[in-house]
Amino acid sequence: MRLMFSIVTSSCSSVCSCSSHIWSTHQSTVSTSIPLSKYPGPRLWAITHFPDAYHRATGRQAHLVADMHHKYGPVVRTAPNELSFCEEGAWLDIYGKPVSRSTQLPKDQQQILPPPSGVWNMSQQPSDEEHQRMRRFFAHGFSEKALRDQEPIMNKYFNLFIRRLHENCAKAVDINKWYDLLSFDVMSDLAFGESFGGLENSKLHPWTKSMQAMLRAIPVLGITQKYYPLDRILLLIAKPFLRESELKFYNFVERQVMKRLKLQTPRPDFLVYAQESLNTPESLTFQEICENAGLLMVGGAESTPSALAGVTYLLLCNPTCLAILTSCLRTTFQSVDEINSVTVNIDYLLAVLNEALRLYPPVPSIFSRVTPPEGCFIAGRYVPGNTSVSVSQRGINRSASNFVRPNEFAPQRWTGDAEFRDDQLKVVQPFSVGPRNCIGRNLAFFEMKLVLAKLLYSFDLELCEESRGWMDGQKILFFNVRPPLMIKLKPYVKA
Numbered sequence: 361m362r363l364m365f366s367i368v369t370s371s372c373s374s375v376c377s378c379s380s381h382i383w384s385t386h387q388s389t390v391s392t393s394i395p396l397s398k399y400p401g402p403r404l405w406a407i408t409h410f411p412d413a414y415h416r417a418t419g420r421q422a423h424l425v426a427d428m429h430h431k432y433g434p435v436v437r438t439a440p441n442e443l444s445f446c447e448e449g450a451w452l453d454i455y456g457k458p459v460s461r462s463t464q465l466p467k468d469q470q471q472i473l474p475p476p477s478g479v480w481n482m483s484q485q486p487s488d489e490e491h492q493r494m495r496r497f498f499a500h501g502f503s504e505k506a507l508r509d510q511e512p513i514m515n516k517y518f519n520l521f522i523r524r525l526h527e528n529c530a531k532a533v534d535i536n537k538w539y540d541l542l543s544f545d546v547m548s549d550l551a552f553g554e555s556f557g558g559l560e561n562s563k564l565h566p567w568t569k570s571m572q573a574m575l576r577a578i579p580v581l582g583i584t585q586k587y588y589p590l591d592r593i594l595l596l597i598a599k600p601f602l603r604e605s606e607l608k609f610y611n612f613v614e615r616q617v618m619k620r621l622k623l624q625t626p627r628p629d630f631l632v633y634a635q636e637s638l639n640t641p642e643s644l645t646f647q648e649i650c651e652n653a654g655l656l657m658v659g660g661a662e663s664t665p666s667a668l669a670g671v672t673y674l675l676l677c678n679p680t681c682l683a684i685l686t687s688c689l690r691t692t693f694q695s696v697d698e699i700n701s702v703t704v705n706i707d708y709l710l711a712v713l714n715e716a717l718r719l720y721p722p723v724p725s726i727f728s729r730v731t732p733p734e735g736c737f738i739a740g741r742y743v744p745g746n747t748s749v750s751v752s753q754r755g756i757n758r759s760a761s762n763f764v765r766p767n768e769f770a771p772q773r774w775t776g777d778a779e780f781r782d783d784q785l786k787v788v789q790p791f792s793v794g795p796r797n798c799i800g801r802n803l804a805f806f807e808m809k810l811v812l813a814k815l816l817y818s819f820d821l822e823l824c825e826e827s828r829g830w831m832d833g834q835k836i837l838f839f840n841v842r843p844p845l846m847i848k849l850k851p852y853v854k855a
């Protein structure tokens with residue numbers, strides 16, 4: 361689907377125009393299958409796209425690829441022209457711009473349907489120059505200064521979140537839903553200039569639900585690209601659904617952006633710089649602003665609640681870590697109001713978040729890039745041209761070669777504990793690396809630190825029996841598909 365990050369189900373070899381992509385898929389499979397044969401992997405996956413495509417559609421592919429790495433080693437062939445890597449050097453070689461190359465590897469564009477408006481957002485944009493041009497306009501909204509200016513807007517929602525939990529804590533709550541409500545309220549305010557009002561109404565905005573459903577359909581629809589001539593038929597069937605959801609999404613975004621740009625009072629949100637430069641020769645067009653506002657909304661509102669839900673669950677399963685962090689917060693602060701972006705910088709809190717991002721990366725899907733026609737070196741290995749390459753986050757983050765007790769939640773590995781001194785912390789890159797890494801990294805940490813600190817300061821938390829095993833076997837359809845996370849909250853009363 362076009363509206364988000366580049367979609368990751370692709371196996372096509374090249375960045376190709378839509379009219380010709382069917383043939384390029386076909387040909388690339390043939391042209392690269394022999395040179396890739398030296399890379400290990402299950403035989404069936406190497407000779408046909410079917411297992412990869414099928415498991416992407418069922419949300420199991422990322423789990424299975426991680427298992428393959430444990431079985432076969434640091435490089436695995438996951439489709440006729442796809443390789444997955446599990447080595448630190450692969451991050452920069454695939455997603456960055458190493459000194460050995462003058463350009464970035466292009467995103468595998470196969471799954472990106474041309475937008476109805478004909479305008480790409482920055483994440484989909486195939487041209488690096490155009491990507492940089494767009495990103496520059498929005499980077500201002502994510503600077504240190506912007507974050508400081510946005511703090512009062514965000515604090516309003518963080519405090520409302522805590523108040524609403526106080527009002528609802530007589531019974532068990534689905535904290536996953538409350539994190540969603542919070543993130544969508546914050547992001548809609550910063551991207552569109554007005555909140556969805558989810559926390560007030562305890563309800564997700566109807567647009568949010570259709571957006572989530574759409575995101576989850578993406579990998580399923582991606583299968584259409586794998587089978588010639590079936591891809592044409594499948595795409596024909598899927599297209600009306602796709603286009604209808606897309607149009608609903610964009611009509612809504614356009615209305616919101618139009619309203620926001622009409623506001624005369626300056627506000628420190630994501631659109632302020634784009635608004636200021638409107639009607640100047642170098643400005644973004646209205647359509648470009650809309651495409652990117654939609655992207656920021658989706659990118660910000662789906663990933664941060666996933667991280668928060670993950671860290672909450674992991675803490676609840678590890679009572680000692682929960683007790684250390686809670687006591688640290690309650691001794692550092694006299695009241696919840698003392699927690700702000702300056703005071704919240706507590707090493708153990710950061711360690712807890714990093715460890716949760718390692719075990720439960722919020723964007724775990726494998727965002728592939730394509731090697732140039734002449735091939736290139738990745739982590740010291742030659743990879744033939746037109747190969748789709750990616751890093752398996754689940755594989756690299758849980759590899760016994762990188763971590764002591766890799767599947768255990770151990771925040772102390774981030775604070776210099778001697779037992780974990782050989783851990784390869786640099787392999788954990790939940791925000792990716794390089795010029796197309798996450799623009800919202802600082803904002804995400806800002807939100808995660810403040811929300812978690814305020815929650816743990818305000819309540820004693822307990823996991824409900826029905827949510828034990830919440831993380832096990834979750835589907836990955838671009839993002840983690842999160843079921844309800846039921847917890848009990850007991851307000852903390854300072855002695």
Ligand code: HEM
Pocket residue numbers: 365366482483484495655656657659660661663664667721722723727790791792795796797798799800801803804
């Ligand atoms: C824990 C939270 C987050 C995680 C783990 C995360 C992760 C990522 C990753 C892995 C990418 C690279 C995708 C690719 O290469 O295709 C990315 C890109 C992006 N993220 Fe995030 N993200 C988070 C929060 C946010 C927030 C809060 C925002 C905005 C409000 C945001 C906006 C974006 C945008 C616009 C891009 C595309 C950047 C570009 O193409 O230049 N993300 N994110």
